[in-house]
Amino acid sequence: MKNLLFTIMVLIVFSCKAQSPIIQLGDYSTELVNNSYWKDVNNEINKFEGTWKYEEGNAEFIIALTKNEQYYNGSYFEDRIIGDYKYVENGILVADYLSRLTDSSVNDAQHYISGNFIVSKNHVPRCQECSSNERRFELFFTDPDRRYLSSEIILRYFIENGVEKIKVWLYDSDSAVLPYEGAPTEIRVPYGTYIMTKQ
Amino acid sequence: MATSQALKYLAIVLLMLCVISCQREDDTDLSNDTELIDRGFKIERIDFNALKQNENVLSALEPFTNKNTSGNELSRIIHDSVNGFYIDTEKVIYIEKEGYHSYTFSMVPYEDNEKIENLLLSLQADQSYKAFILSYNLTDEEIETHKEGGIVDFTEKMDVKSLAEFDFENMSSNEAARECLDFAWIQSPRDWGFDLVITVVDCPDESNNEDDPEEIDAGDSSTGGATGGDSQSGPNTGNPNSGSTGEQTEGDPGSDDGSSSGGSTNGSNSNENNGNSPDDNEDCILDVDGNCIDDTSSLILIDDGDDRSVDEKNCDELQKLFSIPNYPITPPLKSPKQAIAHLKTLLDQNGERGYSLNHLTSNLNAVASWISNPNNNSIRYPYRQNTYGGCHSHQNDGKGDPFFSGQDLLDLLQFKNTYNNGTLVDPSLFVHVLVSNAGSITNENPVVHAIKIENPVLLQNLQIIVDDHGDADNDGIDLVLDFSKKIKQKYVEFEDPDTGQPNSDISLYQKALLRFLNDFDGNGSKTGISLYKANDDLTNWSKLTLSENNNINSDPCSN
Incomplete structure (x- = not known):
């Protein structure tokens, strides 16, 4: 009996220790200790999954997004959006990385769109049309030819006339020391706002 | 064997x-x-x-x-x-x-x-x-x-x-x-x-x-x-x-x-x-x-005749930014102090503004060069081998956090790597200055901070992060994005969700950054970077550190 009790106690202790704290995405006040899980508890990411297309004149901007669950960043686990994109300008293909999203040789950290920051309507760039409690996602956006330039996108999901759409704010997000004289100061996809329709 | x-x-x-x-x-x-x-x-x-x-x-x-x-x-x-x-x-x-x-x-x-x-x-x-x-x-x-x-x-x-x-x-x-x-x-x-x-x-x-x-x-x-x-x-x-x-x-x-x-x-x-x-x-x-x-x-002693500590050297270099130059500066160039003072007046404009801090190649005099940044929200420091630092603003428009971003920290390493083609010089030379408001949309309370190299070896270790953009080592972790995200995560916490404005208490950001500088990956890794704050009239700097009870210690460079 004594041994049984001891065994149960040990199991309880170990089972308690093995549990990692789950913290809801968008909760920034709880410390993300090592091996915790920043989880998309309410599945807010799911509606952004899919391929989204912007088209105007000779410009075409397509992004493909998917949910990346329990990605380990070296400290803790997290649910994220990952994706890749294609951009055509004046009928000329500028960048096409869409196939990378399903390429098994590309690991989860190597996609050109990634992130999981949930931001409010007033987080800049602000969203005038957003409802007061609407949550958007802020993600890193990488131009692999100009990695020294930090860029981000903010995504807002909405339905217009029964059609699923996202609004994308693409902007330069951080400082940079240019790596050589005359280095471009902008990524190849123009900064700006894009309304994209789900494909 | x-x-x-x-x-x-x-x-x-x-x-x-x-x-x-x-x-x-x-x-x-x-x-x-x-x-x-x-x-x-x-x-x-x-x-x-x-x-x-x-x-x-x-x-x-x-x-x-x-x-x-x-x-x-x-x-x-x-x-x-x-x-x-x-x-x-x-x-x-x-x-x-x-x-x-x-x-x-x-x-x-x-x-x-x-x-x-x-x-x-x-x-x-x-x-x-x-x-x-x-x-x-x-x-x-x-x-x-x-x-x-x-x-x-x-x-x-x-x-x-x-x-x-x-x-x-x-x-x-x-x-x-x-x-x-x-x-x-x-x-x-x-x-x-x-x-x-x-x-x-x-x-x-x-x-x-x-x-x-x-x-x-x-x-x-x-x-x-x-x-x-x-x-x-x-x-x-x-x-x-x-x-x-x-x-x-x-x-x-x-x-x-x-x-x-x-x-x-x-x-x-x-x-x-x-x-x-x-x-x-x-x-x-x-x-x-x-x-x-x-x-x-044959034994080489480390004896450069300089008995100053790293902190003293950093303070001395920071104080130089506020000193009145004894050499002529031809406009549009400014002295570093003039540049910082100028940025304090530009916080209500859209997009970051900034100067690169350079040594003139002819005489190594320190000057500040305005960076034309018309199309970008964020500052782009030009590539120059005579650039030993930079100063820029984070605007009141809320597009940037009121404090140093992850990339701002990494820029300090870039200055060091670029200056004089990376040839070793005293690391206390390098500086990155940030002018921002403490959560206000007006220019009522501009604050000036600087980051300096406290330990160049630890700072240089951040090169591994810089080089891992896009997960170059294919280990499943993009260190540079992770680095930027973790500091940003700390700042977002302080943002007012109703207004999107940063918190007006700058000490929140100071503490968050200091904690990050001392442990950027959750495993106790230090950045080798120290944090300083200028006084309002730009005459003195103070080194900021975090006490054991999570308070900010302010140690003036000049008493």
Whole structure:
């Protein structure tokens, strides 16, 4: 009996220790200790999954997004959006990385769109049309030819006339020391706002 | 066994002939090291450019450099982030004799370190270089005595690591090579210095105690005990000429079978006393008489005549930003102080504004150059080799957090890497200044902060992060995005969800950044960056630190 009790106690202790704290995405006040899980508890990411297309004149901007669950960043686990994109300008293909999203040789950290920051309507760039409690996602956006330039996108999901759409704010997000004289100061996809329709 | 083989012929004779203090005024004439010269050695200080002429040396130094770095890799020779030092390529002693030469580098610690450490690259017969770290544990009195040409007994004050078998990625934890060596100082009867004799002893990778003829064991080598010994390093090696650097009075000179211990017995031409044929060792470089020329070094003291601490240096450099220049500055250039003051008035504009802080190439005067940034939200510092820092604003428009971003931190490293093509200069020069408002949409409360390099070795480690953009090492983690995200995550917490405005309490951001600087990955990794805040009238800086009870300590640079 004594041994049984001891065994149960040990199991309880170990089972308690093995549990990692789950913290809801968008909760920034709880410390993300090592091996915790920043989880998309309410599945807010799911509606952004899919391929989204912007088209105007000779410009075409397509992004493909998917949910990346329990990605380990070296400290803790997290649910994220990952994706890749294609951009055509004046009928000329500028960048096409869409196939990378399903390429098994590309690991989860190597996609050109990634992130999981949930931001409010007033987080800049602000969203005038957003409802007061609407949550958007802020993600890193990488131009692999100009990695020294930090860029981000903010995504807002909405339905217009029964059609699923996202609004994308693409902007330069951080400082940079240019790596050589005359280095471009902008990524190849123009900064700006894009309304994209789900494909 | 590889270790044993690699060390089989290891022998160092360190010729303590000179102490090179690194004061600029006396850094040229090493020709007074007459004892070395008397024995046919040429000794001179060489500069970085001369060092670069030798491709083999560059190759030998490769393990010390950070991989995948742009620019001049040699300028950032970094070794052992745990122990925290870098190799100063501007303090190089070149020793040459006939077909032999060596390079000795000063290893500069950035935290208090009782030891003086030199890196020796010594040419071998196959034209490769063996690397050794020579560590001297000297008292101030001994250093002073040595500087003044007096005799210091280095016995028990010296440690040598052969780097031949080291895992350079984990050098500090690898004791294998150290344990393969034994060493002893032998005081020369002459008044110029000491001989260091290195011998091979049991290596830790040999689990048995049997006497393996192919293995260098203690019994095989001529250890010579505390009183010295020849530089004999194993059977049939007979490294005879350690005595050429001084006399010894005890010890067997070593023998071809390696079974005896002892030291060389005589002075300048000990090969006649060691019982070995000079040609026994075919792995050494021979002089014209057929004698081995041992690995030879000369102590470099770290003494640049600057007793200031890192914090004091950083403060002095920061104060220079606020000093009134005693040289003319032609508009549109400004003084750094004018530039910072100007940015304080621009916080209500859209998009970051900024200046690069440059040294004029003609006279090295410090000036601030306006950065035209019409189309970007974020500042783009131009690539210039005379840029030692930058100052920029985070606007009231809320597009940026009111404090340093992850990339702002990494920019400090970029300034260091770019300046003067990355050639080592005092790291206290580099600075990144941020002008922002503490959560206000008006210009009521502009604050000026700066980040400085507190530990360049730790900062340089961030290069690994920079180089991992896009998960270049394919380990499933993009370190640069992770770095940026983790600091951003801390800031987002303070944002008012209703207004999107940053918190007006700047100390929240200061604390968050300080915690991040001291542990950026959750595993206790430090950035090597320190944080400073300027006073309102731009006359003084204070270093900010976090106390144990999570309060901000403010330590003024100038009281």
